Amino acid sequence: MRARTALPVALTVILLGLTGCGAGSGADDDAAGASRSSSASPAQPPASSDTSRNATPGPAVPEALRFTATTVDGKPFDGSTLAGKPTVLWFWAPWCPKCKAQAAETAKVAADRVGEVNVVGVAGLDKNAAMKDFVADTGTSSFPHLSDEKGDIWKRFEVTEQSRYVILDKDGKTVYEGVLPGGQGLAEKVAGLTG
Known part of the structure; x- marks a missing residue:
């Protein structure tokens, strides 16, 4: 007991x-x-503390890149994802022989500069089905192509004819706008922005 x-x-x-x-x-x-307990409190983050403040903030999005669109494949596209890197916007139409002649060089620049430069096709002046066929026929599916049937992005960048390049620096400023026959000179213009 x-x-x-x-x-x-x-x-x-x-x-x-x-x-x-x-x-x-x-x-x-x-x-x-x-x-x-009060002396220990400041060492602890507040309950509503945002842990993302320790994350590296993304680049500022210039006004030129504040747009949304849809790719020829029907996927949503946000222009702000282009911020922080030089960007080549290639404005083309599916029926344009000059545009077809630019396709190979544009695809080569896109492949050679993956991760350094954004290359985006902006298709217009036709229906989406023709745009999809153009991408398949020219072998340019390695980079995104926007379906701009209404011409909203063309207007945003003041493009009035197909087979035009608009090249933006990493801050979203236009550094070149014009035609490059067969895409010749595109690689050199892009190299000047990355080197």
Whole structure:
């Protein structure tokens, strides 16, 4: 029987020792506890703290790149994703022989500069089905092509005819706008923006 009564007494003594009973008056202990918890609070982030502040912020999006569109494949496209890198916008029409002649060089520049430069085709002046056929026929599916049937992006960049390039620097400023027959000179213009 003694073992049964000794256990509760031993537990009571241990618990009283852990709670600090007899270490001081209750008022002093409460003040010390409050002081400890308030001094520890600033080290802890507030409950509504935004952990993204430690993340590297993305580049500022220039006005020229604040647009949305749909690709010829029907996927949504956000122009702000182009911010921070030089960008080649290639304005073409599916029935245009000059545009077909530019396709190979444009695709080569896109492949050679992956990760350094954005290359985006902006198709217009026809229906989306013809645009999809053009991309397949010219082998330019390695970079996005926007379906601009209504001409909204063409107007945004003041493009009035097909087979035009608009080249933007990393800050979204137009550094070139014009025709490059067969795409000749495109690689050199892009190299000047990345080197």
